[in-house]
Amino acid sequence: MNDYKSAGVDIEAGYRSVELMKEYVEKTMRPEVLSGLGGFSGAFSLKNFMGMKEPTLVSGTDGVGTKLKIAFLLNKHDTVGIDCVAMCVNDIACAGGEPLFFLDYIACGKNYPEKIAEIVKGVAEGCLQSGAALIGGETAEMPGFYPEDEYDLAGFAVGIADRADMTDCSLINEKDVLIGIASSGVHSNGFSLVRKIFPMNEKSLNRYYDSLGSSLGEALMKPTKIYVKALKAVRNAGVRIKGCSHITGGGFYENIPRMLPDGMSAVIKKDSYPILPVFGLIAKDGDVEERVMYNTYNMGLGMVLAVSPSDASAAVRAIESAGETAFIVGETKKADEKGVELC
Numbered sequence: 001m002n003d004y005k006s007a008g009v010d011i012e013a014g015y016r017s018v019e020l021m022k023e024y025v026e027k028t029m030r031p032e033v034l035s036g037l038g039g040f041s042g043a044f045s046l047k048n049f050m051g052m053k054e055p056t057l058v059s060g061t062d063g064v065g066t067k068l069k070i071a072f073l074l075n076k077h078d079t080v081g082i083d084c085v086a087m088c089v090n091d092i093a094c095a096g097g098e099p100l101f102f103l104d105y106i107a108c109g110k111n112y113p114e115k116i117a118e119i120v121k122g123v124a125e126g127c128l129q130s131g132a133a134l135i136g137g138e139t140a141e142m143p144g145f146y147p148e149d150e151y152d153l154a155g156f157a158v159g160i161a162d163r164a165d166m167t168d169c170s171l172i173n174e175k176d177v178l179i180g181i182a183s184s185g186v187h188s189n190g191f192s193l194v195r196k197i198f199p200m201n202e203k204s205l206n207r208y209y210d211s212l213g214s215s216l217g218e219a220l221m222k223p224t225k226i227y228v229k230a231l232k233a234v235r236n237a238g239v240r241i242k243g244c245s246h247i248t249g250g251g252f253y254e255n256i257p258r259m260l261p262d263g264m265s266a267v268i269k270k271d272s273y274p275i276l277p278v279f280g281l282i283a284k285d286g287d288v289e290e291r292v293m294y295n296t297y298n299m300g301l302g303m304v305l306a307v308s309p310s311d312a313s314a315a316v317r318a319i320e321s322a323g324e325t326a327f328i329v330g331e332t333k334k335a336d337e338k339g340v341e342l343c
Contacts, residue, residue: 013111017139020117024124028134032100035135042135044101046160054163058097062087063154066191070220072150073205077115079223080153081122082129083188086224087248088157089130090303093228094244096166096235097159099132104155106139109146119153122223130228132157165235169261171242176332177312178266181230182325183302185222185278189249190296194220197286211277219278225302230322234305237318243306247298254295256304257338265335266304268342273327276300294342306332 018037025037034043049055064083071080081104089099104123106116116139127134146152186194198204198216205217212219227246234241243259256266279300283293293299307315312328319326 013113014139014141016113017111017116020113021120021124024117024121025134028124028127028132030100030131030133033133033135039136042101042103044133044135044158049160052160052162056097056161056163056166058092058095058159058161058166059157060088060091060159061154061156062091063152064188066195067186067188067220068151068153069195069200070191070205070217073200073202074217074221076221077118077122079122079221081119081124082126082223082226083122084153084155085123085126085130085132085157086226087188088155089126089132089159090224090227090246092157092159093231094167094246094303095161096241096244097161098232099130099157099159099228101135102127102132102155102157103135104137104153106137106151106153107142107146108139108151109141109143110148111139111141119151123155126223126226129226132159167241167244167259169243169259171240172259172261172264172306172332173308174264174332174334175309176242176306177309177328178268178330178332179305179307179312179315179319180273180301180327180329181225181227181303181305181319182273182327183247183276183298183300184225185276186220187224187248187298187302189298191220193286193288193296194282197282197288209281211281216281225324227303227324230319230324231303231305233318233322234315237314239307239311239315239318241305241307245304247301247304249296251296251298252294252340252342253291256340259304259306260332260338262338263334263336264332265337265339265341266330267333268330268340270342272329273300301327301329304329
């Protein structure tokens with residue numbers, strides 16, 4: 001006799017996963033959440049934000065990408081959820097929004113409840129770091145589509161901002177100051193190149209490097225920084241963030257121009273901040289030229305923002321008060337085409 005379990009989908013394992021993740025999810029709840037875990041949808045009240053002049057919803061969606069391949073090899077699943085949340089909420093914060101809630105989607109070849117709970121534990125930690133409530137999600141068991149020991153992880157976040165307070169690149173002027181906020185490492189981009197450079201096996205990933213102060217795998221698995229509190233601290237200090245760029249796939253060359261108005265470019269001083277050792281290792285072992293590195297990786301800066309020169313010191317102090325490290329890394333200048341100049 002055939003049933004769903006014989007086809008590779010274990011409904012009981014799904015129930016077990018939900019039970020195991022409950023304690024992590026409950027920690028992320030905000031007073032605005034109207035729904036509980038296990039419903040068909042998540043509900044969130046906007047009543048507390050009705051005092052805004054023009055409340056505007058801001059959204060973001062993303063995944064972890066091929067960094068997951070390293071998680072599979074190391075059998076480490078408790079931090080990739082932080083990466084997933086970070087990739088979404090950092091984009092919302094970049095626009096000037098406050099993340100409100102998050103939903104995750106896990107697709108797997110086989111539902112191992114303890115593994116799913118570990119993944120969701122990381123998602124919940126990312127939500128706690130960003131102040132977002134984890135109000136829903138989906139775990140899809142897809143035998144034959146994914147190998148049994150593999151999964152994909154993606155998410156979706158919604159935030160809110162008063163429209164007048166949102167980042168507005170039209171305010172950027174010549175000689176505005178560019179401030180970079182330190183990254184924790186590779187974050188969640190460029191791992192297809194990483195996997196081409198280094199042998200993807202336990203021996204390679206567990207190799208200790210003096211330059212890294214850790215094994216290669218530990219360095220690569222460092223979770224993506226969440227910058228929500230740092231950017232909120234800057235705004236609370238009375239600093240107007242004119243432009244903000246989340247340095248993700250495409251590195252400096254693709255992301256920084258996205259925050260600039262036409263006729264303006266960014267000048268970044270390469271020696272204005274320390275480049276993390278992991279990027280030197282990637283460049284050396286992979287024989288990757290400098291431009292490709294800056295066009296692929298964050299190179300040690302996870303976020304770059306533009307502020308007026310008179311606000312630069314206050315912005316740096318605010319970022320550091322939130323526990324992050326900030327550097328004045330350059331300035332804006334007039335140009336025929338917007339872009340990035342590294343010097």
